Amino acid sequence: MGKSAVDMALAAYGLAWKAALPLLKYNSRLKEGWSQRTLSEGEPAPADLWIQAASGGEAYLAWEVLKHLESPWSRSLRVLTTTNTLQGFQTLLRAAEEINGRKNGLAVQPWYFPFDEPNLMRRMAARVRPRLAVILETEIWPGFLHACKRQGVPVLLANGRMSTKSLGGYLAWPGLFRALAPDRIMAVSETDGRRFGTLFGRDRVWIMPNIKFDRMGDASPMPRASNPLRDLIPARAPFVVFGSVRKEEEHDAILLAKGLMSKRSGTVLGLFPRHMHHMDLWRKGVEGAGLNWTLRSRLTGPAAPGTVVLWDSFGELVPAYGLATAAFVGGSLAPLGGQNFLEPLTSGVTPVTGPHWKNFAWVGRDILASGLAVEAKDWREALESLIKIIDGPPARKDVAAAAKQYIRDRRGGAEAVSKQVADFLK
Structure with missing residues (x-):
């Protein structure tokens, strides 16, 4: 695409932003940081490195990269970190406080990512x-990329992911x-690399370990004696x-629960809705299936075998995994992308998931081949898998040790990015 065509496209893009900005001011999520998003009350300080992290998840990845960065000069390396969301901004503030507090040659300034006008x-x-500008995951903003090109700023896209749907939109x-392509792309898988290569050219693409593995600590199973839920189970x-x-999979999840309680009637089932405000939906579901149930908030002692406990208390899923014999991880019986099956795994429980877990595809299908996790094509297969685990649960310490090794073997992404940053800066 020629320069004039790019300029025309960006002019049209800019007009669309000018029309949208007055309306965006009424968006409750965008009011926070409005003056920074519009540069209406000042601008950030100059920086050697600009890292863009779209939201909370990417902000944590930026934090990991910052831990590995060093200044290539006798002065501090000045880093601007930006994000689009309140959660991301709060995470970047904590990261800046930690990194700046170390006094190891970095000066980090968080800021909201301006609107891409x-x-x-x-x-x-x-x-x-x-x-240098670093984009984490898939932040392909035309205004940002064009501004970097005009300013002569190279762009590194790191921990890159791209879905088939996203690729179709860009194409x-x-x-x-x-014309606006990043100078270098570090994708987290060969599949993602091929998609980036289709859009930007394969010669720009490298493959790297996913930084998300770096974020995972060496979790170990919680001893029952120190588990806060030990008196309830x-x-x-x-x-x-x-x-x-999730509510979208309620029909199949209730059938799974009914089958489980029928075949292993002495089981205690802890049902944790992803969204607490749907608790009444789950209550009606278990009642309709003829299952005995109680709310977690009503328990004053051990739950009776044969009971479904509807978990209406926040923040107790990981301790529950620490006591579980078996676990099914939701968001996966319907095309919802799945939920975090690494939480039960690092607690020493082999997780069973449905077929829909694309949100965690970065973990790799090797986790299935190794037997660390089980994928079921539907609720019936999930039932068979859960019963098999209940009847012969593997040793919790062995599962946790194998999970820890799987994660360790896949770390190194943050260090790989920091080395690329150093190469560009030097």
């Missing part, structure tokens, strides 16, 4: 004048995105956790 982005890039205007009854189940 081309004139705003040109102003931002001219003010910050970074030597609606391939010439524009190819009888030691001799099988305890099965349905973790983070």
Whole structure:
């Protein structure tokens, strides 16, 4: 795509932003940080490095990268970190407090990512004048990329992920995105790498370990004696956790629960809805299935075997996994992307998941081949898998040790990115 065509495309893009901005001011999620998003009350300080992390998850990845960075000069390395969300901003504030407190040659400044209106982005890039911009995961903003090109700022896209759907959207205007392509792309898998290569050219793409593995600590199973839920779960009854189940899969999850309680009637089943405000939906479901149930908030002692406990207390899923004999991880019986099956695994429980877990595809299908997790094609297969685990549960310490090794073997992403940053800065 020629320069004039890119300029025309960006002009149209800018007009769309100008029309949208007055309306965006009424969006409750965007009011926070509005002056920074619009640069209406000042601008950030100049920086050597600009790291863009879209939201909370990416902000944690930025934190990991910051831990590995060193200044290549005798002075401090000035880093601007930006994000689009309140959660991301709060995470970046904590990261800056930690990194700046170390006094190890980094000076980190958090800021909200400006709206991608081309004139705003040109102003931002001219003010910050970074030597390098780093995008984490999939933040392909035309205004930002164009501003970096105009300013002569190389762009590194790291921990890159791209879905087939996203690729299809970008390919609606391939010439524009190819003209604005990042200088280097570090994708987290060969599949993601091929998609980035299709859009931007394969010669720009490298493969790297996913930084999310770096974020995972060396978790170990919690001893029963120190588990805060130990008095609620009888030691001799099988305890099965349905973790983070979603309303869209309620029909199949209730059939799974009914089948489980029919075949292993002495089981205690802890059902953890992903969203607490749907508790009444789950109550009606278990009542309709003829199952005995109680609310977790009503328990004053061990739950009776044969009971479904509807978990209406926050923050207790991980301790529950620490007592579980078996676990089904929700968000996976319907095309919802799945929930975190690494939580039960690092607690020493082999997780069973449905077929829909694309949100955690970064973990790799090797986790299934190794037997560390089980994928079921539907609720019936999930039932068979849970019963098999209940009848012969593997030793908790062995599962946790194998999970720890799996994670350790896949670390190194943050260090790989920091080395690329150093190469660019030098």
